[in-house]
Amino acid sequence: MTDSGLKLEPDGSQLRLVVSKQMENTCQSLQHADIESLLEASEFYSYCRLDDAIQDALDYYNHSASETESTAFIIAERKDVALEMSISDDCMFAYVTLTGAYGGERLTAQGLIATLKQQRIVRGVSKKRLQYLLQKSWELEPGETFTLKIAAGRPAVAGTDTRFEPLVPDASQRILAPQDSDHGKVDMRDLGKLITVEIGQPLMRRIPPTSGEPGYDIHGNVVHAVAGKAIAFEVGIGTRISESDSNVLLADKEGMPRHGQTGMAVDDLLTVENVDVSTGHIDFNGAVLVLGDISSGMKVNAVGNITVTGVVELADLHAGGDITIANGVIGRIQDGKPAYCHLKALGKVSAKFAQYTQIESGADTELHLHLAHCVVTAQGAVKVIDPVQRHGTVTGGIISAEKGVCTRILGAEAGIETQLKLLSQFDDLRTDIDALKAEIKNQEERLHQVVLLQMKLSKVPKQKRSHELAEKVAESKVQFMSTLAEMKSQHLSLQQSYQQQLAAAQVEVRGLIYPGVSVRIADKEFAAEREMAACRIQLEQHKIVCLPLSAT
Incomplete structure (x- = not known):
């Protein structure tokens, strides 16, 4: 059609389309494309179209009975960025x-x-x-x-909690990596001297917490840092805090040091050549050092550490500290069924290898060569790998660890069933977090009601206001706010623990994973159906993922 009946007129930031129907155009209908072509050809091509107004103009032109009058429509407007x-x-x-x-x-x-x-x-x-x-x-x-x-803004950097640095090695560091004698050989009979301490010897240093670094938000407000927690020394039996330095723990007697997370103890040391029928079972209120083997059927109980320079075979060991075995722990198959050796320690368990063994550790479980057909429950990590990462095999059994598993080879070519379980306490922690969150919400609602009541009382004239009620409401507000702050602090602590456990709950395999391996993290499960190269298995976005590692 001809555009003789259309005219564009700027009106400030708006653009008007003047529509007039002429006799020669009555047979022609006006289309949206006609108006668009008119705009594109004008200096107003980049204006913002007003579609509803354009449709009104089309309806007017195509359906109005008037043929002489003209009408203007605001069809576009100019807009700044x-x-x-x-x-x-x-x-x-x-x-x-x-x-x-x-x-x-x-x-x-x-x-x-x-x-x-x-x-x-x-x-x-x-x-x-x-x-x-x-x-x-x-x-x-x-x-x-x-x-x-x-x-x-710059987020605040939280302070670090009190840290504790041992100043003497534990038995596993001595016994699994012993020092050579002058003749180039290790004399295990001198081990007692190596792993004991003298009166006044420094045992542990306490590194005080830091206050952190404050940050700021984009408005310039200070974002205060959360200071690290101050943790006191756990002064165990046979130890004392240094008079010249309150951050140093000293031995108060001769004996074997027992390492703890926040302190140490010094136990009396019982040294025996072997544990067999000639010595009988051992139950000692201190540490036990066996300069040989522990024979089948024997029991050793110690309040402190148990250290063995030889082999433990089908025995039962309970320690209030660590269990360290220089060589191996051996159970066997009897009458077609596993006959387990039993190790239980409140601290960590260390050995070169273990087979057909039940192990319970309150900290890490560490082996250098292999862990075969064992049942392990560790509150820390399970590490089956030597210091240079050349050896370390987990084959068969059930391994439960709260802080992950690390090994070089997981499973066997024969497809032996090997089960790993991580984050067994995950559900309980999640339940505690959710329950506390619900309590916080309830506390916030109660605090809100108290604030509303306080505001309502403030509007009452002083002479008519109950002073006793006002004080009671104010006290309730302070109490609610204090309780709420404690609950939020506890919730934050649980969340941090949750994140730390989640980060630690991973299986790291430096070599190969064979079929027959299953890994369960919280309520998610992964099964290896084929041979896999070095990888890290962990939980991400509620799914188990396998991330490749560079094989070493």
Whole structure:
């Protein structure tokens, strides 16, 4: 059709389409494309179209009975570049979203700075990003959007908790990596001297907590750091705190040191050549050092550590500290059934190898060569690998560890069933977190009701206000706030424990994984159906994933 009946007229930031129906055009209908062509050919081509108004113009032209009158419709408008600022809930980040101009003005530095001032964004602003944003505003097509982070606060760095540094090695460090004698051989009979301490010898150093580093948000407010927790020494039997340095723990008697997480103890030491029918069972209120083997059927109970320079065969060992065995732990198959050797320690269990053994450790379980057909429950990690990472095999059995498993070879070519279980306490911790979260919500609601009551009382004239009630409400508010703060602190601690356990719950295999291996992390399970190269198995987004490692 001819556009003689259409005319574009600017009106400030708006654009009018004047429509007049002429006799020669009555047979022709007006289409949306006709108006679009008219706009594209004009200097107003980049204006923002108003679709509803354009449709009204089409309806008027195509269906109106009038043939002489003209009518104007606002069909487009000029728009400057639009800027929208968004700030994260914690006020640590600021984002700008630009919408390209419709024939209007682009972003200016003055306008951007004015917006920052209006939003009180005074720290963490990136000048380079602001310059890029200004440039981008000229490159955007009309209506095109672009979002950029332009400011970031600095989070506070939490302080570290008190740390404890042992100043004497434990028995496993001595017995599994003994020092050579002058003749180039190790004399295990001198081990007693190597693993004992003297009166006044420093045992452990306490490294005080740090206060952390404060941060700031984009408004310039200080973000206070959470200081590390101060933890006192656990002064065990046979130890004392140094008079000259309160951060050093000293031996108060001669004996074998027993390592703890926050302190140490010094136990009396019983030394025997072997444990067999000639010595009978041993039950000692201290540490036990066996300079030979522990024979089948024997029992050794010790309040402190149990250290064995030889082999333990089908025996039963219970220690209030660590169990360290220089060679191996041997159970066997009898009458077609496993006959287990039993090791139970409140501390860690260390040996070169173990087969057909039940192991319970309150800390880590560490072996250098292999762990075969064993049932292991460790509150720490299970590590079956030597210091140079050349050996270490886990074959068969059931391994439960709260802090992960590390080995070189997992499973066997024969497809022997090997089960690994991690995060067995995961559900209990998750339940505690959810329950505490519900309690916090309930406490917040109760606090809210108290605040509302306090506000209501404040509106009552003083002469009519109950002083006793006002004091009671104020006391209740303080109590609720204090309880809520404690609950939130406890919730944060549980969340941190949850994240730490989640991070630790992984299986790291430096060599190969064979079919027949199953790994269960919390309530998720993975089964190896084929031979796999070095990888790390862990839980991500509620799914078990296998991440490749560089084989060594």
